[in-house]
Every structure is written in structure tokens, then in C-alpha cells.
Amino acid sequence: MSTDHAFPPGFLWGAATSAYQIEGDPLADGAGPSIWHRFSHTPGRVAGNATGDLACDHYHRAQEDVALMANLGLNAYRFSIAWGRVLPDGRGRVNQRGLDFYQRLVDRLLEQDIQPMITLYHWDLPTALHDRGGWLNPESPAWFADYAQVLFRALDDRVAAWVTINEPWVAAVLGHLEGVHAPGHADAFEAARVTHHLLLAHAEACAVYRAIGAHQIGIALNLEPQYPASDSAADRAAADRRDAFINRWLLDPLFFGRYPEAMPAIFGPAWPDFPSADLERIRRPADFIGVNYYSRGWVQADPSAWPLGATRIQRTDAPSTAMGWEVYPNGLTETLLRLKTQYGNPPAYITENGAAFEDPAPVEDRVEDAHRVAYLRDHITAAGAALQEGVNLRGYFLWSLLDNFEWAEGYTKRFGLYRVDPEEQRRIPKASADFYRKVIASNGVGM
Numbered sequence: 090m091s092t093d094h095a096f097p098p099g100f101l102w103g104a105a106t107s108a109y110q111i112e113g114d115p116l117a118d119g120a121g122p123s124i125w126h127r128f129s130h131t132p133g134r135v136a137g138n139a140t141g142d143l144a145c146d147h148y149h150r151a152q153e154d155v156a157l158m159a160n161l162g163l164n165a166y167r168f169s170i171a172w173g174r175v176l177p178d179g180r181g182r183v184n185q186r187g188l189d190f191y192q193r194l195v196d197r198l199l200e201q202d203i204q205p206m207i208t209l210y211h212w213d214l215p216t217a218l219h220d221r222g223g224w225l226n227p228e229s230p231a232w233f234a235d236y237a238q239v240l241f242r243a244l245d246d247r248v249a250a251w252v253t254i255n256e257p258w259v260a261a262v263l264g265h266l267e268g269v270h271a272p273g274h275a276d277a278f279e280a281a282r283v284t285h286h287l288l289l290a291h292a293e294a295c296a297v298y299r300a301i302g303a304h305q306i307g308i309a310l311n312l313e314p315q316y317p318a319s320d321s322a323a324d325r326a327a328a329d330r331r332d333a334f335i336n337r338w339l340l341d342p343l344f345f346g347r348y349p350e351a352m353p354a355i356f357g358p359a360w361p362d363f364p365s366a367d368l369e370r371i372r373r374p375a376d377f378i379g380v381n382y383y384s385r386g387w388v389q390a391d392p393s394a395w396p397l398g399a400t401r402i403q404r405t406d407a408p409s410t411a412m413g414w415e416v417y418p419n420g421l422t423e424t425l426l427r428l429k430t431q432y433g434n435p436p437a438y439i440t441e442n443g444a445a446f447e448d449p450a451p452v453e454d455r456v457e458d459a460h461r462v463a464y465l466r467d468h469i470t471a472a473g474a475a476l477q478e479g480v481n482l483r484g485y486f487l488w489s490l491l492d493n494f495e496w497a498e499g500y501t502k503r504f505g506l507y508r509v510d511p512e513e514q515r516r517i518p519k520a521s522a523d524f525y526r527k528v529i530a531s532n533g534v535g536m
């Protein structure tokens with residue numbers, strides 16, 4: 090069977106980044122600080138006490154980086170806007186110099202026939218809003234809708250697609266339940282309310298966009314299929330709980346207007362009784378679903394593991410990435426097929442897919458990252474297989490264009506097609522960049 094999964098004409102081939110991870114200089118030109126600026130500057134929170142102060146210096150190198158994208162042949166680019174650059178206080182006063190950076194970036198992309206896909210929120214909440222309760226404050230959806238409106242009015246004439254929120258689950262669970270991401274809270278009673286307000290924020294921004302927008306708007310979810318580590322009833326039930334906790338907690342309200350029945354059981358008294366009117370608002374039909382796929386969960390029952398009674402275990406008999414995530418391309422096909430069979434086959438983009446590996450050192454200004462080439466080949470093939478099964482897939486955004494600030498891992502994990510070291514800032518091409526250039530040129534993974 091040919092593995093040459095031809096993709097349809099007009100399929101988007103992009104790369105993805107986010108503001109705090111690549112821009113650097115987070116307070117330049119009047120910008121206000123974000124919770125990730127505060128968190129990374131708190132000793133002990135990030136590997137090596139790294140911060141986003143330098144990152145890839147993209148705030149000053151955007152023109153060079155757009156030239157890299159054009160050289161790859163990208164026809165789309167997903168990036169996020171730092172809320173605090175545009176609204177330093179999170180609300181009210183617009184910082185024109187911050188907004189101008191994004192105006193120039195969009196214009197440079199369009200000059201190269203690269204379609205912008207803009208993420209409005211990729212975890213960098215202004216501290217001014219966090220200090221007013223942040224996503225725990227019931228006013229937070231309105232704050233977000235007001236911020237979104239400023240950007241819609243400024244950029245919607247040139248932007249093909251908007252992503253409201255990147256991975257509400259990660260923002261809520263890693264930021265408010267596990268405490269390993271900003272704002273570093275570890276409070277069982279926060280995650281459910283933060284998730285609810287993030288979903289309401291998405292819905293309010295969609296409502297604003299319906300009134301003034303002319304293109305597409307969606308949300309990006311980290312979706313991870315869950316598999317029982319054995320066929321025991323306990324492990325199968327554990328996998329089902331983890332599927333509800335990671336996937337259906339977000340998919341079901343967005344598509345069905347209801348939370349999974351497992352949630353009150355998982356969270357117990359920490360699960361509020363949410364008003365059904367809220368769920369009706371959340372079920373606003375966005376135009377597309379963004380899928381951030383990296384790996385699958387291999388799940389074992391574990392009564393000691395609160396709140397799920399389940400843990401994701403590391404398989405010793407399967408390849409994994411530097412993040413400890415199993416390489417499992419079939420999980421991407423299965424995740425996409427699930428959207429078709431269980432959620433009405435909505436228009437979908439793979440808004441993130443990629444891998445960190447211990448890359449070899451550069452030799453003559455090139456990095457031979459064979460593992461990443463294999464990972465990308467297998468996952469792009471898996472995406473093609475989903476298309477062959479009728480999944481409504483519109484594009485693929487590779488995570489990431491550049492090695493960048495990998496949140497709590499700092500700069501120790503490299504996902505880029507180009508190697509970047511913050512202290513010297515060169516962009517050194519990897520073999521995966523050449524591979525991806527060929528995929529785009531042939532609109533598929535030819536063999």
C-alpha cells in the first residue's frame with residue numbers, strides 16, 4: 090500500500106509557536122508582565138531558573154524568522170499574541186507599540202503568502218488581571234472578550250483563522266491543580282472553575298466574533314487517547330476516567346453542552362454545580378476544532394493517585410521522546426477519527442504536533458535529527474490516513490518552528506525545526522526542516 094497520502098489542494102502546512110516561548114523582551118515598549126513572567130522569575134519553578142526574557146528574541150527578529158518560514162514553503166503560521174503587550178493592564182488602555190508589532194508581523198506573513206492563524210491566549214495572563222483573581226474571577230470571560238474584540242477590530246481583515254484559547258486543560262490542571270505551570274496553584278477547588286471560565290471566555294469571544302468577524306474561529310485542545318495497560322476491568326475503568334478527565338471534560342461541553350458525568354465523581358465536593366445556561370453558551374458552534382496531538386496515555390488503575398485513581402505509566406517496550414511521551418502515530422489517526430464518529434466530523438486542524446529529542450550537536454551548521462524526521466513522517470502519514478477515512482482535516486501545524494522556552498522545562502527540551510540557543514540566537518537548520526520543506530512541496534509524504 091502506498092504511504093503517499095495525498096493531501097487535498099489548499100491543505101494548510103504550517104508551523105506553530107507561542108508568544109512567551111519565542112518573543113523574549115516581555116516588557117518591551119510598554120508591555121505589562123504576564124503570570125509566566127512572574128512564575129519563571131520565581132526561583133525553583135523552571136528548570137535551570139530559565140525565563141522567557143531572551144527566548145528566541147523573536148520580538149526583534151521577526152523579519153528574519155518570517156524569511157525562514159517562507160524558505161520552508163509554509164503557507165500558514167500559527168502564533169499567539171501576548172495579551173500584556175496589547176493591554177498592559179489586561180483591560181482598558183491599548184498599548185499601540187505592542188499592537189504594532191503584531192500588525193507588522195501579519196503584514197510580513199501576507200507578503201510571503203503565509204496565512205496567519207492567531208491564538209489569542211496561550212497561557213500568558215497579564216498579572217494585573219491575575220491579581221484581580223485571574224481565571225477564578227467570574228468577570229474573566231468578559232475581560233477576555235474585550236481583549237479579543239480589540240484584536241478582531243485591528244487584524245480580522247488579514248487573519249484567516251483565530252484560536253481563542255490554547256489548551257484550557259493544561260492552563261487549569263497544570264496551573265491550578267498540579268501547580269507546575271503559572272500561576273503555580275495546587276488547589277483542588279480551583280481547576281474546575283478555571284476550566285469553566287476558560288470555556289466561557291471562549292464562548293464570549295466567539296459571540297463577539299459572530300457579530301464583527303468575517304473568517305474562522307475555534308479553540309485548540311490537547312487531546313490524548315487513553316489505553317488500558319492491561320485488559321483488566323480496573324485498568325479499563327481507569328483509562329475511561331482519564332479519557333473523561335483529559336479529553337471529554339472539554340469536548341463534551343463544547344459539542345454537547347454538558348460535562349461528562351464522571352467529573353463530579355472525580356472531583357467530589359470540588360466540582361461546583363454549574364448553571365445550565367453557562368453550558369448552553371459554551372456550546373456555541375465554533376467554526377473548527379484545533380487538535381494538539383503528541384502521544385497517548387497508557388493507563389493503570391492506582392487507587393492512591395488522587396483524583397483519578399489512575400496513572401499514566403511509561404511503557405518500556407515502546408519508543409518515547411525526550412519528554413517521556415510514547416511515540417504512537419496511530420493515536421493521531423484514532424483521535425481524528427473519534428472527532429468524526431463521536432463529535433459530528435467538525436472542520437479540524439492539527440494545531441500542534443511535534444517532538445523533543447536529545448538532538449545531536451550541530452556539525453557544519455546543521456543538526457541531523459533523524460528521530461524527529463521519523464516522528465514527523467509517521468505522524469503526517471497518520472494524518473493522511475485519517476483524511477482517507479473522511480475526517481474533515483484542513484491543515485497541519487508542526488510544533489515548533491524554533492527550539493524555544495518549553496515552560497517548566499526551560500530550554501532543556503528542543504522541539505524546533507531550527508536549533509536556537511538563547512545566548513547566541515542563531516537559527517541552525519535541522520534535517521527535519523529539509524524533510525518538512527519536501528512534504529510541503531509535494532503536498533504529502535511521498536515515498
Ligand SMILES: OC[C@@H]1[C@@H](O)[C@H](O)[C@@H](O)c2[nH]c(CCc3ccccc3)c[n+]21
Nearest residue numbers: 107255256259311381383441488495504
Ligand atoms: O510541550 C510541547 C508543547 C508546548 O510547547 C506548547 O506551548 C503547548 O501548547 C503544548 N501542549 C502539549 C501537550 C499538552 C502538554 C502541555 C505541556 C506539558 C505537558 C503536556 C505540548 N505542547
